[in-house]
Amino acid sequence: MRKTSLIFVYGPLLVFLALFALVPIIGVISSSVWVRGITSEFYAQSLSGQYLNAFVTTIKVAFWSGLVGLIGGGLAALSLWRTRWRWLTTAISALAGVLANFAGLPLAVAFMVTLGASGLVTNALQALLHINLSQMGFNLSSSGGLILVYSAFQVPLALLVSLPAFSSIPDDLEAAALSLGCGVPGYLWRVLLPILAPSLLGTFALLFANAFSAYVTAYAIAGGSINLVPIQIGYLIDGNVSLNVGLGNALAVEEMVVLGASLWVFALSVRLRAKRRAKVKGAMTIV
Amino acid sequence: MFEKWLYRVLIGLFLLQVLLPFAGLIQFTLVGGSGALSFASFATLFSDPSFASSLLNSLWLAASAVLLSIVIFTPPVWHAYLYAPRLLRVIEAVSFVPFVVPAVVLALAYVQFFSSGPLDLVGTPYLLPFAFALLGMPFYIQVFLNRLRHADARAIHEAAQTLGASDFQAFVRIQLPLLRSGIINGSLLVFTISIGEFTITQLTTGGSYSTLPLYLLITFTNNPLEGSAMAVVTLFLAVAGVVAALSAASSRRRRIHAVTASEEAS
Numbered sequence: 001m002r003k004t005s006l007i008f009v010y011g012p013l014l015v016f017l018a019l020f021a022l023v024p025i026i027g028v029i030s031s032s033v034w035v036r037g038i039t040s041e042f043y044a045q046s047l048s049g050q051y052l053n054a055f056v057t058t059i060k061v062a063f064w065s066g067l068v069g070l071i072g073g074g075l076a077a078l079s080l081w082r083t084r085w086r087w088l089t090t091a092i093s094a095l096a097g098v099l100a101n102f103a104g105l106p107l108a109v110a111f112m113v114t115l116g117a118s119g120l121v122t123n124a125l126q127a128l129l130h131i132n133l134s135q136m137g138f139n140l141s142s143s144g145g146l147i148l149v150y151s152a153f154q155v156p157l158a159l160l161v162s163l164p165a166f167s168s169i170p171d172d173l174e175a176a177a178l179s180l181g182c183g184v185p186g187y188l189w190r191v192l193l194p195i196l197a198p199s200l201l202g203t204f205a206l207l208f209a210n211a212f213s214a215y216v217t218a219y220a221i222a223g224g225s226i227n228l229v230p231i232q233i234g235y236l237i238d239g240n241v242s243l244n245v246g247l248g249n250a251l252a253v254e255e256m257v258v259l260g261a262s263l264w265v266f267a268l269s270v271r272l273r274a275k276r277r278a279k280v281k282g283a284m285t286i287v
Numbered sequence: 288m289f290e291k292w293l294y295r296v297l298i299g300l301f302l303l304q305v306l307l308p309f310a311g312l313i314q315f316t317l318v319g320g321s322g323a324l325s326f327a328s329f330a331t332l333f334s335d336p337s338f339a340s341s342l343l344n345s346l347w348l349a350a351s352a353v354l355l356s357i358v359i360f361t362p363p364v365w366h367a368y369l370y371a372p373r374l375l376r377v378i379e380a381v382s383f384v385p386f387v388v389p390a391v392v393l394a395l396a397y398v399q400f401f402s403s404g405p406l407d408l409v410g411t412p413y414l415l416p417f418a419f420a421l422l423g424m425p426f427y428i429q430v431f432l433n434r435l436r437h438a439d440a441r442a443i444h445e446a447a448q449t450l451g452a453s454d455f456q457a458f459v460r461i462q463l464p465l466l467r468s469g470i471i472n473g474s475l476l477v478f479t480i481s482i483g484e485f486t487i488t489q490l491t492t493g494g495s496y497s498t499l500p501l502y503l504l505i506t507f508t509n510n511p512l513e514g515s516a517m518a519v520v521t522l523f524l525a526v527a528g529v530v531a532a533l534s535a536a537s538s539r540r541r542r543i544h545a546v547t548a549s550e551e552a553s
Contacts, residue, residue: 013363024396076301079294109518114311213389216485230391237490252392
């Protein structure tokens with residue numbers, strides 16, 4: 001192909017990436033450390049007071065919703081894999097694919113009308129069992145409430161991501177373990193879990209990143225009453241941009257560092273899994 | 288026996304946990320107002336002129352984002368897959384940018400970069416199709432690559448060239464029809480993402496341009512019943528997109544299976 005036609009093939013993509021990703025993001029990074037000279041004041045500001053609290057809350061929500069997601073989704077994936085119902089696995093993965101992408105407004109609205117202050121389940125519990133959720137300290141816009149809401153997309157996402165790891169386990173592994181005198185619980189706990197550990201860690205890292213960057217769900221449910229990093233960045237944009245651009249940029253860079261690190265762990269686990277699988281296969285052929 | 292039942296219970300709990308909020312949403316929309324089954328909330332919604340205009344805005348934005356994705360991503364991914372595998376790896380890695388740079392950070396970057404000069408786009412909807420295409424990029428490229436790998440595009444392209452077609456001719460007349468299902472499935476995902484996008488839309492236009500998600504939140508605050516009816520409609524649109532993509536993929540696979548089976552039989 002001639003060089004001129006290569007420009008038509010790759011040119012649009014290059015211009016698009018430069019204009020809508022590369023240059024704006026470099027702008028954010030550079031103006032987080034530069035106002036008439038190099039400065040670290042925005043980072044100092046972003047790691048103190050309410051902004052530091054925002055990091056603590058965001059990490060808390062991301063950690064717990066990730067853990068709930070990992071356990072719930074992991075157990076569901078294990079069950080699907082062990083029951084060997086092909087059609088059910090296909091149907092549930094399709095369902096999980098749809099649900100994992102509903103970390104948006106419909107989900108927030110669904111929770112508000114179900115578990116909100118005058119939601120259906122809230123009212124039903126009050127009327128039927130005389131349980132008052134808000135008197136018990138439950139509040140949908142608290143961090144505990146958000147962890148519950150986030151689980152609705154974290155669990156299906158964990159199922160989707162961990163299912164391939166389960167199905168990559170060779171069938172004769174169980175037979176080998178059982179013939180060596182290991183019961184089913186022992187097989188699950190002492191053989192399967194160590195093999196799957198890197199995949200599960202990677203899944204957790206992905207879920208953590210997913211919750212750490214979630215904005216819409218939290219914004220719709222809690223608005224200003226919960227202090228999260230993405231919400232703080234949103235406020236800095238929504239308010240007056242010229243007010244404190246540097247601070248917003250510093251928060252954005254910190255957010256990208258956290259996400260980058262989490263996704264790096266995820267990518268690492270995927271690579272490790274491939275290596276591990278090759279090793280297990282090798283061991284099986286020796287056996 | 289005990290083990291089997293344990294797994295069934297776990298699967299049941301999973302379904303209960305993920306479906307309960309949506310069951311609650313649908314029940315609220317249908318019986319939440321009067322306590323009796325009624326479609327009044329949908330009637331209110333569909334007779335609301337602002338709903339129609341925000342739906343139209345969303346459809347227009349989503350269609351533009353799809354068009355942009357097809358034009359910008361298809362040729363380079365195809366070309367790199369055939370001729371430059373190392374470059375393809377770079378494109379794939381770069382396509383994951385939206386996972387590291389979330390929508391709220393992109394919005395922050397855009398309000399600074401597009402607020403002055405020749406590209407003064409903040410406050411207008413013209414920035415949005417590009418932003419949506421960027422958010423959909425990893426999904427479009429993965430789906431399209433999947434199709435490329437399954438379709439044996441390289442061999443078919445070489446055959447076309449041997450028969451005297453130019454690269455351009457072969458791309459337009461042979462490869463595009465061959466890869467159509469990948470392009471359609473990728474487009475459906477970009478469409479679904481665009482229809483549901485809230486963050487960048489709200490933060491870069493300041494809420495001045497009403498799309499489905501923006502109008503949904505306003506409506507829900509003013510009239511929860513109409514708002515939840517709208518959530519059901521949005522949900523339905525998104526599910527339709529994903530289901531269409533899935534069934535297109537599986538029917539394609541079935542057809543290929545049928546073809547290979549009949550070839551083996553003959």
